[in-house]
Amino acid sequence: MKITELCEYKGDTWQIELDGGRKFYVNGSIVGEFELEKGQTVTSAELAEITGADTLRKAKKRALYLLGERLMCRGELVSKLTKTYNEQVAEEAAEYVCELGYVNDEEYAPKLAEYLIKRKRWGVRRARYEMLRRGLDRELVENTLADIPEEELDEELMTLIGKKYSQKVQDYDDRRRTIAALARRGYDFGAIKRCIDAFVESSEDNGEFDEVYDNDEE
Numbered sequence: 001m002k003i004t005e006l007c008e009y010k011g012d013t014w015q016i017e018l019d020g021g022r023k024f025y026v027n028g029s030i031v032g033e034f035e036l037e038k039g040q041t042v043t044s045a046e047l048a049e050i051t052g053a054d055t056l057r058k059a060k061k062r063a064l065y066l067l068g069e070r071l072m073c074r075g076e077l078v079s080k081l082t083k084t085y086n087e088q089v090a091e092e093a094a095e096y097v098c099e100l101g102y103v104n105d106e107e108y109a110p111k112l113a114e115y116l117i118k119r120k121r122w123g124v125r126r127a128r129y130e131m132l133r134r135g136l137d138r139e140l141v142e143n144t145l146a147d148i149p150e151e152e153l154d155e156e157l158m159t160l161i162g163k164k165y166s167q168k169v170q171d172y173d174d175r176r177r178t179i180a181a182l183a184r185r186g187y188d189f190g191a192i193k194r195c196i197d198a199f200v201e202s203s204e205d206n207g208e209f210d211e212v213y214d215n216d217e218e
Helices: 028-033 044-069 074-081 087-099 105-119 124-133 138-146 150-164 172-184 189-202 209-217
Strands: 003-010 013-018 023-027
Touching (some): 013 028, 074 087, 105 150, 124 138, 150 172
Antiparallel strands (some): 003 013, 013 023
């Protein structure tokens, strides 16, 4: 195949036309990288390499754009890239930004855990699910969550109870609904019992939490 036309198209994009009228569009940097010229003969394999390089360039650019919107882990970035590119290209683009230092799962995991637990005020169970859903390694997730002291988790739960459920732990039925709501947020029943007991005690209210808790577990 011979390149019958090679010219600037729009901006940094160049048009490559082959004999037979087939047209391809690549970035100017690709033209320079492969030293393309009008009249040059290229094989099918060479053409595939040229277009593949341009696709990878676009994927890298897309990866940098996505990271410019917000931080994310490698797995989530690959997942987003595969919506447009094949898995191999997505992996190569992700590796590229990792090598640049823009993606670091070991640094990202604690930041995400802190956001989910302190900002979203989710319990460990729901935080774990979300971290895994985003593509973080399971062992990294477990180690990250294990590093958070129980006292710190209880403090966030106590704050949540005080802000959203302070008036609902006084009534039997409302307290049951509160327990269910907190469980949906990912808190385990042991933590819920412990923190509601502490909240009630600090509010000088001797409610019947034990009975409600026991009934809820049946």
